[in-house]
Amino acid sequence: MKDKVMETLQNLGRTFMLPIALLPAAGIMLGFGASLTGDAFVDLYGLENVLGDGTLLNGILSVFADAGDVVFGNLPLLFAIAVGLGMARASKEVAALSAAVGYLLMYAGMTSAIENFGDIEELQETAGLVGSVLGFEETLNMGVFGGIIIGLIVAYLHNRFYRIELPDWLSFFSGTRFVPIISAFVGVLVGILMSFLWPFAGSAIAWLGEAVADLGYVGTFIYGFVYRALIPLGLHHVFYLPFWQTALGGVAEVGGQTVEGAQNILFAQLSAGEPIDPEAARFFSGMFPFMIFGFPAAAFAMYQAAKEERKKDVKGLMISASLTSIFTGITEPIEFSFLFASPFLYFGVHVVLGAFSFVLMHMLEVGVGLTFSGGLIDFVLYGVLPGQGMTNWIPVIIVGVIYAFVYYFVFRFFIAKFDLKTPGREDDTQESKLYTKKDYKAKKAQEKSGVDEMSKDIVDGLGGVDNLNDVSNCATRLRVNVKDGEVVNEGLLKSTGAAGVTVRGNNVQVIYGPKVANIKSNVDEYIQTLDQDSSDSSNS
Secondary structure, three states, X not given: OHHXXXXXXXXXHHHHHHHHOOHHHHHHHHHHHHHHHOHHHHHXXXXXXXXXXXXXXXXXXXXXXXXXXXXXXXXXXXXXXXXXXXXXXXXXXXXXXXXXXXXXXXHHHHHHHHHHHOOHHHHOOOOOOEEEEOOEEEEEOOHHHHHHHHHHHHHHHHHHHOOOOOOHHHHHHOHHHHHHHHHXXXXXXXXXXXXHHHHXXXXXXXXXXXXXXXXXXXXXXXXXXHHHHOHHHOOHXXXXXXXXXXXXXXXXXXXOEEEEOHHHHHHHHHHHOOOOOHHHHOOOOOHHHHHHHHHHXXXXXXXXXXXXXXXXXXXXXXXXXXXXXXXXXXXXXXXXXXXXXXXXXXXXXHHHHHHHHHHHHHHOOOOOOOOOOOOHHHHHHHHHOOOHHHHOOHHHHHHHXXXXXXXXXXXXXXXXHHXXXXXXXXXXXXXOXXXXXXXXXXXXXXXXXOOOXXXXXXXXXXXXXXXXXXXXXXOOEEEEEEOOHHHOOXXXXXXXXXXXXXXXXXXXXXXXXXXXXXXXXXXXXXXXXXXXXHHHHHHO
C-alpha cells in the first residue's frame, strides 16, 4: 500500500510538470512586460519617452504582459488537462479533451447550483472563496485544486471506460467516444457537489494558510526544510504547488481584486506596480542564495577534493552542473552527486542550510519571486529589473556570497573528514585497457546499425524492455514503472551519466538534469526500434 501511494503521488507530481514547464515562458512575457512598463522601472531609469504610457514599446510590452497573464489566470484548466493526460494509461489525447470538458461542466454545474440553491453573499464573507473563473461570474474559486480534482476523476473514468463495449444500437459511442460523454455528466455532478462541499474545504485551506503565516519565521523554515527534503523522492511539486497557487500561500487585495496563492499575488503586484509583499515572496526568495551561490561553491569543493587523475573529468561535470544551477535553478545534478555519497550531508546540512536561506530572505523582507526555480534568469527578471524599491533584491547578493563560503568550507570539511565518495573520489571499478582494431570495428558496426548505445544501456539498466511498464519524465529525471525493481542495474544507469538512481518498489527515478527530455525521446525511439525488429522477425 505504501509503494502504491508513493507511485500515485510521484505520477501526480510528474503530471504537474506539464503546466509548470510552461510557466517560465509565460513568466518571461509577464515579467518583461510588467517590469519594463512599470512606473518604478520607468521613473528609476528616466525612460518616460521610450517606455512611458502611449509609446510604441510600451504597447508592445503590454501585449506580452497580457499574454503571459492569461496562462497564470487559466492554470487550473491547464492542470485539469495535464492530470487527465498524464494519469491516463492509453489514448491520452482523449483523456486530455475529456478533462477539459469535465472542468468546464464542473464550473457550469457549480455556478448554477450556487445561483439556484446557495447564498452568494454569505460565501463572499470568506476572502478569496468567490471569484470569476473562465467567464463564470460569482462562482467558487477552487484554484488549481479544482483542476487537479476533476483531472483525477476523469483519468479514473478514462482508464475504466476507454475500451467499453455498448449494445449495437449504441456502438457508435463505444470505446474512447464514451469517455468525454461520461466526463461531462460526472463534471456537472461534481460541480453540484462542490457547491456544497468546497466552501468548507476552501475555508479550511484559508485557515491553514493563516496558521502558516502566524508561525512566522518558523513556518518559513518548515516550508523550506520540507521542500528541499522531498526532492530526492520527486514529491516536491506536490508539496509546493498549493502554496504557490492557492489560499494556502496567502490571500491579498491587489488593484481592487482579491488574489490568492503566493505566486499569483506576486505577479499581480508586479503588474500593478506595487512593491512585492515579502509574505508572498517568502516561498520563493530563499532559493536564490544557495542555487546561484551555494551550490556552485559546493561543486568547486567537490572538484578540489577529487583524485588528481579524475579532476579533468570531474571539472566538466561540475562546471556543467553549476551553470545549470546558476542560470536555471535546476539543482538535481549537483544534489544527487553527493546525496548517495552522504545522506547526512544532504539532509543534515544542505536541507537545513536551504531552510535557513528561506528564513533569512523572509527576515530581510526580500520580495523576489520566480516562475520555476531560483536561477539567475528569474532573479534578474523578478528582482533586479523591477528595481530595489519594488523587490529589495540586494540582500540576496550579500547572503549569497556568505552562503558560497559556508557551502564551500562545509563540503570540504565533510568530504575530507568522512572520506565521502563524491564525484572523482569513487573506488576504481573499471579496468583501463588499450583498444584493439576489433574494438574499433565493433564500434563502427554499431554506429552503422544506428543503435543508440546510451538508450540501450538505459533500457538494459532498467532490466530490459520486457521489464518496462511505463517510461516518462519530469524536468530533471526519468520516471519509470518496472515489473521488477530488483533487476534494475544502478551501476549501468549511472554509467550513462545519471547523477543518481532511486528505486522504490516498482518505481525507478534516474536523474539526468534538464537534458532528460531528449534522453526520454531517444529511449522511446530505441524501444520502438526493438518493437519493430520483433514484429519484423515474427512476420518473417
